[in-house]
Structure formats: C-alpha cells, structure tokens
Amino acid sequence: MRVHFLQHVPFETPGILTEALKDRADISFTRFFNGEALPRTSDLDLxxxxxxxxxxxxxSVFSWLKDxxxxxxNVIKQGKSVLGICLGAQLIAEALGARVFKGAHREIGWFDIxxxxxxxSSSFASFWPETITAFHWHGEMFEIPAGALRLAFSQACENQGFVFENRVWAFQFHLEVTPREIEGLLKHCAGELDGSAFVQNAEEIRHNMALCRPANALMKRVVEEMSEKALSV
Structure with missing residues (x-):
C-alpha cells in the first residue's frame, strides 16, 4: 500500500501512524514547510x-493551501481513502462542501469525546468506543458534510469527526499523538493556552500523557480498517 502524508509544520508529525503503517505501507511525504511538491494522485492509495x-x-498567507x-x-473524487486530522479534517470537510468556522470554544488538552x-448502526460500531479521552488542540470546527456519518462529539464541540463512504475519515481530535508531538505543540503554540473554559494548562496536559496509549490503540485500529478499504479499491 502506498501512503502519502501532507505535513504542514515540522512539529505536527504522524506520531503513532508511522509505527502503525511501517509493516504494511510505502510511506512518502509532502512537507509544505519545506516547499515540497504534491505527488500525482495515481501514486497513492491512502x-x-x-x-x-x-x-x-x-x-493569502500560505500560498500552497489552494493547491x-x-x-x-481530487483524491476524494477518485474514490481513494483519506484520513484527516484537525486541520486535515477541516480541509476534508471543506472539500466535501461543508463549512469550517470558528468554534464557540477553543479546545486544548485532554477531553472526552x-x-x-x-x-x-454502522459497520465500525464494534470497535469505536462509547467514550474515549482524546487530545485536542483547535479553535475552529466543521459542519458534517452531506452524506457523511458523524462520529463523535464533546462538551465543547458538537462535531468531532465523521466518516464519508466508509473510506474518508476526519478527526477534529488527535489519536496519533505521542508525548513528543504534544511537547512540540506546547513549545510552538503555548500562546494559545489562554486559560479559557476548555483549555488546560501545560502541567495538566503533561500529567495525562499516559492517555496517549489508548488513543494510539484506537488510531491503529482505524488504520487497519482504512488499509483494508484502500487495498480493495
């Protein structure tokens, strides 16, 4: 399987996804922060x-966003599998015709979805948990696109994720993060820790790093589901 990552900043890396995919995929990247080019859509499966x-x-600030x-x-229209995380999920939502807008609350830290x-009634009800504590770092949110299935909600954000045609997955939250990615966010985005209702401080966030493990386990299960779908196309 050929998996291609679109990476926007150095400190938001694939996290546990690299481990989950290493034995089942050839992995490539477009790192926009390095000015790297996009591949041909025919050169990827996921x-x-x-x-x-x-x-x-x-x-207007990031010229590569239009491309x-x-x-x-185009990847979605060609029937391929796509996974979007946070900004990636918002890009997918917009590509499917849904609105992306500023949320009522900034949500940063460990919160239940x-x-x-x-x-x-969906095909993945057997593995998607009733509740899981996920890591969040966002101020915008998306509407659920027409024809998509809403996955989850939190107290601060009513639309936390969706699945479209059982092959396009969008997560507002982060299941992929390890302590390394969280430390990167704390270093580079600390100015967003404004003490508002759904924003934890750095100490609270670090105290709950062990919650990466169940989140990562769910991420790996999603990868299994998506890999099967990608290889069946």
Whole structure:
C-alpha cells in the first residue's frame, strides 16, 4: 500500500501512524514547510492530511493551501481513502462542501469525546468506543458534510469527526499523538493556552500523557480498517 502524508509544520508529525503503517505501507511525504511538491494522485492509495496551526481560510498567507485543497478534493473524487486530522479534517470537510468556522470554544488538552448515536448502526460500531479521552488542540470546527456519518462529539464541540463512504475519515481530535508531538505543540503554540473554559494548562496536559496509549490503540485500529478499504479499491 502506498501512503502519502501532507505535513504542514515540522512539529505536527504522524506520531503513532508511522509505527502503525511501517509493516504494511510505502510511506512518502509532502512537507509544505519545506516547499515540497504534491505527488500525482495515481501514486497513492491512502492520503493522510496532518494538522497545523494555520486555518483553512489562510490562503493569502500560505500560498500552497489552494493547491492542497484541490489535491485533497481530487483524491476524494477518485474514490481513494483519506484520513484527516484537525486541520486535515477541516480541509476534508471543506472539500466535501461543508463549512469550517470558528468554534464557540477553543479546545486544548485532554477531553472526552462521546460516540454519536448514529454510529451504532454502522459497520465500525464494534470497535469505536462509547467514550474515549482524546487530545485536542483547535479553535475552529466543521459542519458534517452531506452524506457523511458523524462520529463523535464533546462538551465543547458538537462535531468531532465523521466518516464519508466508509473510506474518508476526519478527526477534529488527535489519536496519533505521542508525548513528543504534544511537547512540540506546547513549545510552538503555548500562546494559545489562554486559560479559557476548555483549555488546560501545560502541567495538566503533561500529567495525562499516559492517555496517549489508548488513543494510539484506537488510531491503529482505524488504520487497519482504512488499509483494508484502500487495498480493495
């Protein structure tokens, strides 16, 4: 399987995804912060779109965003599998015609997400938990695109994820992070820790690093599901 990552900043890396995919995939990258080019859509089976501190609306600041949006849209239209995380999920939502906008609350730290009721009748209900504590670092959110299945919600954010056609997965939250990625966010984005209702401080975040393990386990299970789908196309 050929997996291609779109990476927006050096400190938001694939995390546990590298380990989950290393024995089943050839991995390649477009690192926008290094000016790297996008591949041909025919050269990948699974696209992973990572997070980043920028907004989907920052095209005037990051010139590569327009090309990235067209690329993500084309990959989806060609029936391939796509996983988006945080900014990546918002890019997928926009590509599917949904609105991305500033949320009522900034959400940073470890917060529970609850499985949406509609998941119960889906094919992945057997492994998607009723509740899991996930890591968050976002101020924007998305609407659920037409035809997509909402996955989860939290107290601060009603739309935490969705699945489209059982092959496109979008997570507002982070299941892929290890302590290394969290420390990177704390170093580079500390100015966003504003003490508001759903923003934990650095001490609280570090205290709960062990929560990476169950989150990573769920991420690996999603990778298994997506790999099967990608290889069946």
């Amino acid at each position: 696209l992973v779109v990572m997070g980043g501190p920028m907004s989907v609306h920052d095209e 990235e949006k067209r690329f993500v849209e 609850t499985r949406a009721p509609e998941v119960a």
